[in-house]
Amino acid sequence: MKEKDYKNYLLEDFLLDDDFRSWVHDGDKKLDYFWQKWMDSHPEKVEDVLTARQILYSMKFMPVMVEEDERGDTLQNIIQRKTSAYGSFNSGDNFVPFRKRSNKVLFSIAASIALLIIAAGSFYFMNIDPDMRETRLSDTVIQKSTVKGQKLTHTLPDGSKVILNSESQISYVDHFHGSSRMVRLTGEAFFEVVEDKSRPFTVITGNTSTQVLGTSFNVNAFPENNETKVSLLTGKVRVFANNEEDSKWEVFLEPGQKVSIDRTSGEFIQSRYDFVREMGWKENILVFDKADHESVVKELERWYGVNITTVNNPPLKWEIKGHFKDASLEEVLESLQYTNKIEFKIENKNVELKF
Amino acid sequence: MHSKASHFKLTHDKEKTDLVKFPSHDPFKLKSDHEIWQAFKGGNESAFIHIYNSCYDSLVQYGINFSMDRELIRDCIQDLFIELREKRSKIGITDCIKPYLFVIFRRKINRYLKLKARISKIQIEKVQDKFEFELSFEQKLINKQLNGEQIQQLNQAISKLTNQEREIIFLFFYEGYTYPQISDILGYTKVKTARSLLYKALSALRKTLETSSVGHLYTLLLF
Numbered sequence: 001m002k003e004k005d006y007k008n009y010l011l012e013d014f015l016l017d018d019d020f021r022s023w024v025h026d027g028d029k030k031l032d033y034f035w036q037k038w039m040d041s042h043p044e045k046v047e048d049v050l051t052a053r054q055i056l057y058s059m060k061f062m063p064v065m066v067e068e069d070e071r072g073d074t075l076q077n078i079i080q081r082k083t084s085a086y087g088s089f090n091s092g093d094n095f096v097p098f099r100k101r102s103n104k105v106l107f108s109i110a111a112s113i114a115l116l117i118i119a120a121g122s123f124y125f126m127n128i129d130p131d132m133r134e135t136r137l138s139d140t141v142i143q144k145s146t147v148k149g150q151k152l153t154h155t156l157p158d159g160s161k162v163i164l165n166s167e168s169q170i171s172y173v174d175h176f177h178g179s180s181r182m183v184r185l186t187g188e189a190f191f192e193v194v195e196d197k198s199r200p201f202t203v204i205t206g207n208t209s210t211q212v213l214g215t216s217f218n219v220n221a222f223p224e225n226n227e228t229k230v231s232l233l234t235g236k237v238r239v240f241a242n243n244e245e246d247s248k249w250e251v252f253l254e255p256g257q258k259v260s261i262d263r264t265s266g267e268f269i270q271s272r273y274d275f276v277r278e279m280g281w282k283e284n285i286l287v288f289d290k291a292d293h294e295s296v297v298k299e300l301e302r303w304y305g306v307n308i309t310t311v312n313n314p315p316l317k318w319e320i321k322g323h324f325k326d327a328s329l330e331e332v333l334e335s336l337q338y339t340n341k342i343e344f345k346i347e348n349k350n351v352e353l354k355f
Numbered sequence: 356m357h358s359k360a361s362h363f364k365l366t367h368d369k370e371k372t373d374l375v376k377f378p379s380h381d382p383f384k385l386k387s388d389h390e391i392w393q394a395f396k397g398g399n400e401s402a403f404i405h406i407y408n409s410c411y412d413s414l415v416q417y418g419i420n421f422s423m424d425r426e427l428i429r430d431c432i433q434d435l436f437i438e439l440r441e442k443r444s445k446i447g448i449t450d451c452i453k454p455y456l457f458v459i460f461r462r463k464i465n466r467y468l469k470l471k472a473r474i475s476k477i478q479i480e481k482v483q484d485k486f487e488f489e490l491s492f493e494q495k496l497i498n499k500q501l502n503g504e505q506i507q508q509l510n511q512a513i514s515k516l517t518n519q520e521r522e523i524i525f526l527f528f529y530e531g532y533t534y535p536q537i538s539d540i541l542g543y544t545k546v547k548t549a550r551s552l553l554y555k556a557l558s559a560l561r562k563t564l565e566t567s568s569v570g571h572l573y574t575l576l577l578f
Contacts, residue, residue, distance in 0.1 A: 009565075012557035015528075051564070054511070056528070066412050074433050075407060084430030180471075240473070261510050289531045 014052035024056045046247060057097055066242040066344055078222045084180040085204070144170035146187075149305020151282075156183070161192040163282045167222070180277045189266065192216040193235075204242070208261050212237045217253075218279050224298075231258035231278040238327075239255065241266060276323060293318040296336075297353065304329040311354040314340065381405055389450045396443050403443075407436060410453050412532065415462050420525060427471060430471050431464045454536040457526075461540060512563035520556035527553055 014020050023031040036293045039046045081352065098292070138198060146152045152164040157176055163179050164170060168187025176182070181201040182190075193212050203210045205221035208228050217234020221228040232253040239259050240250040249268045251259050258273040280287045286303055288296060296318065297308050306329065324332050329351070333344045343354040383405040385389050394402035411432065418428035435456065439446070448479070449455040513521060526532045526540060537549040 010558070011561040012554060015557050016554065034440050066415055070429065071408070074411070074436075075404070077433050078407070078436045078440065081441070083434050083437055086427065086430050086470055087434035088438070092530055 006038065007045060009045070009048065011055075015093075016049060017053060019051065021056060024053050061074070085180075085184070143169060143171040145173050147305060148302050156181075157199075158196060158199075159194040163190040164283050165189060166305070167227075174201055187222050188218070188220040188281070190216070190218045190279060207242050207263065208239060208346060209242055209267065210237050210239045218282075220278070226263050228261045228263065229258055230261075231273045232256070233275075233279065237321060239268070241268075262282055280323065286325050286327065288320040288322050290319045292320075293355070296320055300329065300332065300351075306349050306351050308351045311352065314355040381408075387450070387535075388452045389448075392449055392452055396446065396448075398443070403440065406452055406456075410456050411425070413453060414456065415523070417457060417460065418464055420470055420522070424471070425469055428464065431460065431467050433459055435463055447448060451536060454532055457530075457540045508564065512560050515563055516556050516559060520559070523549060523553045524556055537538060 002021070006014075008279075010019070010286050012085070022028070023035060035049065041168050048280055091133060093283065094208060105178065143152050144152060144162075146164050146166050146168055148166050150166055152166065154162045154170075156172065158181055159182075162170060162183075165188035168185070168189055170183050170185050170189060172181075172183045176199065178313055181196070181199050182204060183202070184204045186205070189202075189203075191203065191212075201212050203219050205228055207217060208221075210217065210219055210230050215237055216233040217235070217237055218231040218233070219228070220230075230237065232255055234255050237253050238250065239253065239261075239262075243266075247330060249261075249266060251268055251270050253259060253270070256272055258271045258278060260271070261267070262269070274289075276283075276350060278288050286299070288299070292298070293310075293314050297310060302310050320336070320340075324335075331354075332348075333342070333351075336342055337344070341355070345352040381401070381404075383394070383402055386394075389403050391405060395406060414432050414435075415425075415428055418431065419425070422428065437461075439456075513524075515522075522541065523537060526537045532540070534546045534549045534553075537553075538544075538546045541549065543549055
């Protein structure tokens with residue numbers, strides 16, 4: 001071994017010296033001899049050598065214990081593409097190779113592909129079982145969804161209650177393991193949350209999240225609407241944008257208030273709400289509020305689980321207002337018949353509407 | 356001093372911390388990172404499993420320095436590999452897989468931690484913008500070498516360093532990464548930066564150890 005200028009070495013120089021480190025780590029007997037002799041002839045450096053050696057030993061740190069099960073379960077989730085709740089907030093990372101950080105075109109393609117896959121993935125899950133009430137994908141992620149004409153009351157692992165409106169879906173990690181309770185929602189649901197100050201309850205809907213400690217509120221986030229609405233019945237919630245760039249958007253709602261979030265601009269508009277209009281659905285009240293004929297048709301399809309085909313267009317623009325509690329489709333259509341000139345035919349799940 | 360050194364018997368700690376268990380049939384065990392990565396990009400699932408198994412524990416180890424929330428670390432690793440699989444044909448070429456994953460992991464875990472802080476805002480009242488890179492020596496592993504008081508001294512000295520200095524020490528000494536790899540992980544444009552920061556950190560460590568009042572570490576080491 002070539003003699004370096006070891007006598008002028010400080011502790012840090014020993015620590016950073018490759019030969020010194022390989023002596024400590026690999027334990028070469030020949031080097032033992034070298035260092036023993038070297039220390040004998042440089043007694044003033046003995047302290048430094050031994051300290052550096054001890055520090056290098058302790059640099060091994062404590063290896064973290066990873067259970068076989070943890071590694072195996074995580075691999076299963078990866079293969080089944082089960083992104084975590086945190087991941088559902090964020091679009092993915094850019095996998096940029098080292099020293100090629102400027103290839104922006106590649107990133108945007110990669111990002112949009114990942115997005116498509118995620119969208120396709122959730123579409124797949126929504127469609128595998130058309131009459132799905134409960135799909136246990138594994139022990140970890142639970143999905144509940146409703147089809148047209150169906151509502152569902154479900155109790156979450158922490159005792160909180162969810163009422164799911166038609167054509168809606170929630171998913172969450174079983175037992176809410178970890179430090180927070182997160183539920184993903186598409187469509188509309190009413191939540192009655194059990195208080196647990198140590199674990200905030202968060203509803204994630206696309207680009208917005210609603211967070212509570214213990215409260216009841218309604219979230220309306222149907223994909224075809226251009227807005228997401230959160231209405232608070234009791235307690236207190238915080239609604240915020242998931243995107244870091246939009247972090248200025250954050251509101252705290254008081255009971256009786258709602259916030260409407262424009263999906264395009266990301267803007268938050270806070271206002272008071274009408275209970276029946278926003279939460280009537282869970283009391284089985286069908287509500288129309290200045291609805292045009294297209295939204296009436298869409299709402300009836302969703303509410304009664306039917307397919308409606310329309311003939312012609314109404315001669316005048318519809319602005320339907322009204323509540324129907326526990327009403328049948330026939331009753332609703334009959335009452336529409338009085339005020340607006342329509343004809344209808346109901347055959348099982350198929351309805352024809354003639355304006 | 357001289358005599359003490361002569362009596363000092365040099366012993367080596369043969370303990371290896373090799374926790375990763377490969378299946379005996381792992382066809383990639385002896386392949387280079389370049390070959391493994393190419394196979395993975397070409398859709399080879401055994402190559403993926405090999406990468407996953409050989410990096411999982413290291414990522415956890417790196418992760419616990421950022422946060423003790425093991426679930427979050429696990430989520431982060433899980434999402435990283437999901438994305439890696441989805442983008443496998445699009446991602447770049449690398450000859451060093453683990454440091455490449457460290458780069459992505461580091462960005463991701465910092466984002467997840469920010470998100471966690473945002474989510475927990477109601478409880479903790481203020482958002483933590485700065486995340487600590489913790490580093491500490493454990494007595495259990497090295498009890499043959501240092502006693503509790505000495506480890507405490509070392510840890511105190513380490514805790515006086517900056518987050519970045521601690522992280523560099525971890526990457527260099529624990530993971531054995533080279534200066535260029537460390538620069539990539541920490542996002543330095545110049546390799547020199549990593550080298551000089553590490554040197555500065557170790558000098559600071561030495562100075563703290565030298566001025567430790569009670570039981571000078573140096574003399575304690577000479578049993």
